[in-house]
Amino acid sequence: MSTSDTALKTTPLTDAHIALGARMVPFAGYTMPVQYPMGVMAEHLWTREHAGLFDVSHMGQARLKGVSPLSAFEEVVPGDYIGLKPGKQKYSVLLNKKGGIIDDLMAGRPTGPDGAVTDGLFVVVNGACKDNDFKVIDDELAGQVEIERLEDRALMAIQGPEAAAVVQAHVPATADMVFMDIRAMPGFGTDLIISRSGYTGEDGYEISVPASEAVRVWNLLLSDERVKPIGLGARDSLRLEAGLPLYGHDLDETVSPVEAGLTFAINKNRREQRDFPGAARIVKELAEGTTRAKVCLRVLEGAPAREGAEVADEAGNVVGVVTSGGHSPCLKAGIALAFVPPAFKAVGTKLKVIVRGKPQSAEVVASPFVPHRYVRKV
Amino acid sequence: MRFTKDHEWVVLQGDVATVGITAHAAEQLGDVVFVETPEVGKTVKAGDAFAVVESVKAASDVYAPISGEVIEANGELGSAPETVNASPENGGWFAKVKLSDPSEYEALMDRAAYDAFLATQ
Structure with missing residues (x-):
């Protein structure tokens, strides 16, 4: 194990996890906290009752830029992104030619303080899949979009019934956001890309910050007694209770979004246009079943x-x-x-x-x- | 009390060994949510997987530290698996085994040897 450990990547928060007494495990090529001293059960219940803070910096963040990144993106996913309103994000799946799922993801159009859409389409994909995902997108959309990977940014999630109050105490402008809203705004003394979303079924936010600011923002959030750090163990049990699929387990390259129960991610206009990878299989499954x-x-x-x-x-x-x-x-x-x-x-x-x-x-x-x-x- | 490198403990009374997992093992597992104890009457060999302990995150085998016949299992763990965390080396015992080879017990580590072993882990 020590030999592979040396090859594991760190996040901007790795030292903070170790200082908190986290048990670190390899995950998606990173050394990540599976639990803190409180333990998986208590972390899980704390998140359902108060607010849990998660480091998800292993996930892949990128901006897709180009003349029309929304219509280009529709070539690799079955969601309606041309119709995505400014300030909203949408869940979707990256599809292979056979209609199997290469990864699941969030993609959104963050708006700035002036209400105008900031640059391009902001995409967040799974850590274990990110290199392949961006290669697929690059191959498929070559000449249409440029992928700017945001490897200099950390990502954290704060989730639970008290999460919103905690965040809004620091960044009052987030109070008018609803589920799946996404903004690019100043906050916590830095620049944020922040969405009201998550992977626990709870209310909360996912917050992208510059890597150099990550520890400060993490500690600022943890200084609120309503907030505890939560590891990957509870992240998994929380998402399972929320019925949310986990890539590599519930979803893989053989599974179609129809089989996976993700038909909500295949928008009606896209079904009619049949212009996404694997559309023949997916439209057939929608009509005839799986x-x-x-x-x-x-x-x-x-x-x-x-x-x-x-x-x-x-x-x-x-x-x-x-x-x-x-x-x-x-x-x-x-x-x-x-x-x-x-x-x-x-x-x-x-x-x-x-x-x-x-x-x-x-x-x-x-x-x-x-x-x-x-x-x-x- | 004697110990194995797989973090089981054994207490011997006459020819009956009470078996459980160590405080170190319970701490490493985290919150125990389910225990499958061995069937009474089953004959086990030292090193056999003879019970299963499950945390929120994973299932782990528990190995028989000694050979013999299972004569009692801790039924309380069915309704209160958390006893393994609360009292790993007492109330959280898994099973009682009637020894077939007393020399196996003598070969196990004592507390000082187990603590020294943990320090190398």
Whole structure:
């Protein structure tokens, strides 16, 4: 492990994590905090009750610039970006030619204090995928967009019912933002690209700051007693409770957005135009259905069902597989995302998850497991 | 109390060994949310995976520190797995094993040796 450790990248906040007593693990090529001394369970519950602060600087931030970056971007994703209003961001998926998901991402049009759109399309992608993502975008959109990777910027997320009050105490101008709004504005004594979004199902903000300012802003936020640092362990259990997919587990290059239950990310006009990668497959799946569907499972007895656990029908026939799963601190039960044939996807369907050879009762439940608390109007 | 390099502990009373995971192991695992104890009546060999402990994040095997027959499992861990964190080397015991080879116990580390081993980790 020590040999690979030397090759791991750091974020501008790595030393701050170590000073806080974090347990550091390799993740997406970086050394990242999996938990702080408080522990995964307490970090998870703290975020649901107060405000959790996450370092997500391993994620890839970039600006796509060009004559018409929005229409160019539509060549690689199925979302309506031409119609994206200034000051909004939108979730989408980068697609391969077969309609499989190369990565999932956020892309937005930050507006400045004067209300005007700042330069280009601001994109945030997964850390483990970022080099390939930007290569794909560069290859596909060569001559149309220029990718300016923002490797000199850190990214942190503050999430939870008290997150907004914490941020707004420092940056009052963020108070009028609602879910999926994105701004480029001064704040915390530096320049921010800030969105009201996140990956926990809670209200909160994702805040991009210059790397040189990251530790100061991080410590400023942590100086508020409502805020605790939260590691990757709780980030995973929080996103799972929120029913949000994790790339490399619930999503991969074979999975289409229809199979993944992400049809909301395929806008109506794009379906009609059929002008995105893999459109033939995806439009067909929208019309005729898929052979597998993503479901939320609640495990009703026994051990948590984790990635790779088989899913069986009541008669014991294996029909599917868990793509990610674990223990829900809020529900105090095992929860999982799984692929099953569409015949088994209805809420209330009784299934079995097979953990270490033992079938355990499970049930298809509605997504999300824990209600989202996004702020959609202020 | 004796210890293994896999961070299990053993307390011997007569020919019955009570087995659990060490305070160090419990601390490393974090919040325990599920424990699968071995079936009573099962014969285990030293080094066999004979129980599973799950935290929020992951499942980990627990290895039998000694060979013998499982004669009792800690049923309390079913409804209160957090006992493993609260009292790892006492109330959080996993199972009682009737020893088949007492010399295995003697070969395990004592507290001083285990602490020295932890210091090398």
